[in-house]
Amino acid sequence: MLHRNSSLSPLLAPRSIALIGASENVARIGGRPLRYLREAGFKGAVYPVNPNRETVQGFKSYASVGVLPETPDVAILAVPSSGTIQALRECAERHVKAAIIFSAGFAETGDEGRAMQDEIAGIARESGMRVLGPNCLGVFNAATGYYGTFSAILDTEFVKPGPVAIISQSGAYGSHIAHLARQRGLGISHWITTGNECDIDVAEALQWVVGQPDTNVVIAYAEGIRNRDVFLEALDTARAKEKAIVFMKVGRSEVGAHAVSSHTAALAGSDAVFDAVFRQYGVYRARTTAEQLDVAYACSRGIYPAGDRLGIFTLSGGFGIQMADDAALAGLDVSPMPDAAQEELKAMLPYASPRNPVDATAQALTDLPLMTSYIRAMLEKGGYDMFAGIFGSGPASPTFAVSLRQALEGATAGQGGRILSLTMSASSEIVRSYEEKGFLVFEDGSALVNALGALAHFRKSFDAVKRATETLEEAPRLSLDGDTFSEYGAKSVLAKAGIAFPREALVRPDEDAGAAAATIGFPVVLKISSPDIAHKTEIGGVIVGVKDEDEARHAARTILDRVREKRPDALIEGLIVSPMITGGVETIAGVVRDPVFGPMVMFGLGGVFVEVLKDVTFRVAPFDRTEAHRMIREIRGFAMLEGVRGAPPADIDALAEMLSTLSRFAAANADMIESIDLNPVLVLPEGKGVALLDALLVLRKD
Template sequence: MADTISSLLAPASVALVGASDDATRIGGRPLKYLREAGFGGAVYPVNPKRSRVQGLKAYADIASLPEVPETAILALPASATLAAVEACGDAGVASATVFSAGFAEVGEEGRKLQQRIVDTARDAGMRLLGPNCLGVFNPSAQYYGTFSVILDGTLMKPGSVGVVSQSGAYGAHLAHLARARGMGISKWITTGNESDIDVAEALHWMVDDPDTNVIMAYAEGVKDRDLFVDALEQARTKRKAVVFMKTGRSSVGAEAAASHTAALAGSDDVFDAVLRQFGAYRAETTAQQIDVTYACASGRFPQDNKLGIFTMSGGFGIQLADDAEAVGLDVAPMPDDAQEELLAALPYSSPRNPVDATAQAVSQMELLTQSVNLIMQRGGYDMFAAILGIGPASPTFSSKLREALMAAVPEKDDLVRGLTMSAPVEAVRDYEKDGFLVFEDGTALAKAFGALAGFGRAFDRPASEREALWMEPLDLPTGPVSEAGAKAILSKAGIAFPEERLVKTGAEAAQAARDFGTPVVMKICSPEILHKTEVGGVAVNLLADDVEDRADEMFAAVARAAPDATIEGLLIAPMVGDGVETIVGVSRDPVLGPIVMFGLGGVFVEVLKDVTFRAAPFDVDEAHRMIREIRGFPLLEGVRGAKRADIDALARLLSDLSRFAYAHREAVKGVDLNPVRVMPEGEGVIALDALIEFGGDGA
């Protein structure tokens, strides 16, 4: 994998098939950029109609080249691409980039042509990028294998930010915005229709790239789930921030994604949760993706989330404090002794946090220095933000302001420092050289700092021991199973169920109830009846004396409602009334494979949709993070005198179920455990009902 993409991004030689003498055409721009950049490798224009292209000797075809190029750029119509791929494969070219559209994204005929191209390349051992993509570039190698117009007039400077984008236009826009923000690009890859190389593979390669520290990614869907998840986990363990834009949030967007580049959009909530699970950040807007990437490019990730704020205007300080708390930052007050020191110097200031030095600091710069220094040195903060407004743009004020601010900055610290200000780009760059992150908008700063804190927490988590998550697959049936059958299977995965008895008659049911000695629940047991209440197949809180008659009535009601169903008998179990009701399940996402869902039961799931997801498998620590994401989590901690629920046991159940789901991802389509009673702390967790749905074509 590494050699393949390396050949695309830093080739020793490249053939440009369809090279044009017109530098404004698709076949002309890559050659123009390569020459302007001073690319040191061999460049071979291929054009049978010309002897020279843009001053370079041209060749009639791939077979006429003086050497086998390491990679090829195919700037040809779709109809001519297959022959070009065949020629490259026959010559032994390692990889090729296909620019042209007109393949799987346009319909069945295009899909068939795309598949023929892929099959041809694979037979020759050649890898393909595209079709329908904008190619790649690598500024440090002076290699520009793209026809993007963002390079007209200004090439990219090398840097630490990588871009991986399924959409070429979006990837180009990101690179343009990054350049405008002062960021350099390490590598830039667009994958288009992903006939061969996809976002997951490109992302994985970028994570391994030593020149890349932050990755901006865009995708409409993911093909290789395991490689994608591994790339995210590797990025987290290597402390490389992945800032993701995933489209398809709405049903309309999901349909558009399915037609554009022939991608399949999975459940948006699931994708969002998986990014969070593996420490990536999902941007809501392009501007936010750039802001967060810009902050991450500084390489400073706080160990905690405490933010100190300095302002000379109370209103702006309060606004920033509100925005900070909204993204989970802690605007903790200054220590008491530091507040007293500030008040002694500035009697009319607000020393708590935000620290409002008032307009007096404008005329007495030493007070600004003292205030900022106290925040940085004594506040105990992980992050610092100052609101400077338009001060840095003032010809008579800017130099004094910067001198006073820098006088307060410790020579050595690992504090994340940010400013909100409006000023010419030269002034912004000066503050950036001083170690400050600069934003025009306070909300943008707060969200970027919140993302930094999230990355800091994710990077500090130990890597999961994947071997410990392995479960030996069970010998599963292929057809439907009853509740009793489902429980028997899941018990082997470590899931706890209440003691219960399967009986055949009303008399046996009554005896079972007497043996339990408590009110019981009675349920029909059949592999064909999934929703028992709809056929009269559930009765709760029954006393032993009532069980036999109710059992006979249930058999009769089910026989009328489902006459063809196979009836295994009745399940009798003691009523479990204590604990917090939750719902746990597994579904097979079309993109991300087996997914575990968790939420509180009842109105929380039916009306509020208060649920969260994780990609299977995951460990107990990840299960704890999952549990704490739902809005109803305080109910598990105990409210209004209620005992704390056994959250540890719940976390183990979620992890065990995730291991089962992944081990049987090809065979199991879904699992429902509803309800699951989380008992008081130390008493465990009990799944009261179970359903397993089998089906092939696993993700």
């Protein structure tokens, strides 16, 4: 049996192709692929299947798949939905390895169409044949001239082979981004549209393309992901191989059936979860099609900067300042030139600004050797990982275009270890001539800086994987019944997983709360403990700051009376007596089960930050302490943990340890846990750990 990954090779790199429903009319869906294969010079065997013709577009035609002289690697089905199932069965009987179904009219149309699509999926499972679609535009592999698609973008010209792969659930989007990439001068290695995904989905297509040596960057588009494990494996593989993934994820919805009882579930929209997954695996999430293309273009060479320092050269102060502002937003370091280098540049041109951005003024255009000296000084003495030059329409000027190009080439010669980029407005021929010399060329400065920020992002992500040395230990499995635990029960379970809680006591309703409080040490907090009461404060089930035994006894009676009045149906285990802990930074942590990715760990600042600002982040469980540190530093309020206004820094190491432990426990019990809330979690001063003051554990009902 073929390995799941390699089993896509007959689909994406076939040696023989059958086109079922082949048409003589090159404008029809059954005619376009045949025309493309013929004109692109596909070297393998092509077998049109059309029982009504002896030849189709110059190819010998066959009455059925069953009479073909050999079993094709892939069959392209260009037949109506009503004939698709029968055609697919014939392919299965002939042991065809893969099939592409163009036709619509399946799950997207309603119950009847879904039943037909389910039948297609069943044929695929039973036969082992891999099926792409239905309702897709197909695939192409430009290097081999294999065009298994009817996309109209190929009417005028084919796509040159190159380092960019495109994977899209949407055929229209996939066609559009391929067209734009072609206009941008980008070559495409593989192009895959998955459509309704009855068998092959985006995750598996992604897994296959990142394993191809001719692919440096993947442009991906999806509304959702069906196969969590394959998807995460593909992202992990891409990062390990230093292949950039630039993803357009569309669609927003809320998840979490227990949003009423769980902070974590209420905050975990699917969009927030995808954001977190992409951050965790170093994927760049594009906000627009233009941004997706810009970032893919910058990554297409597979060259990334050693760091994030950007040197900006300009002939106009205004443009340079704007680019510097954009660089700050992109997380790039626009450090000034060294003092000695500034003095050297100032001596060359007294009224220039040699700091960074380095503004040589328009004088540099009339003295191009001066420009060469300025740029060379920036590259040799500035210590910059990336260089950006702002030139407007200069490179297109017939007056000095040639001499300007010579000056730039001379200034940057021997600087192959740096990212060299330019902004200019020029014809595609001029742009290509600069690209051939190693420059990234953008018309818009903001787009350029954003793309440079993406390059730095990928470099950091790739390096982080290389440095990873931590091995995750297995966490204990749950073996418990019920749906929701009391706070005391939840803490008891989590403590067994290595999550530490402050010392506390459970006092039964008929026991002496005062004596228990004295054992804990005053002041204390008294809380009701019941699996039926998630939000204790709403019914007056918490009293804080209790100072002595008599006050503890009175507080216990008060809480029990309130609970019996407001929740007479609730099972009462007793009262939790806890030490009154103050200080530190209030945070919140938890786990929610995402329908796609399973257990997701959430972390954020507590109080108003979570209630109003929703300053939280997520990670797929499990993860190590290094990833936990990255997670902690993502929140907007991270400065609170570093110490502000004289406050000491918080114990971030202890917090990271707790989050990693929580993630391992959640992953080990993924089939049982619906959600976990730890709120509040006080992060105490450095070296003093964390204090988890409350816990809620909800098990899956199924």
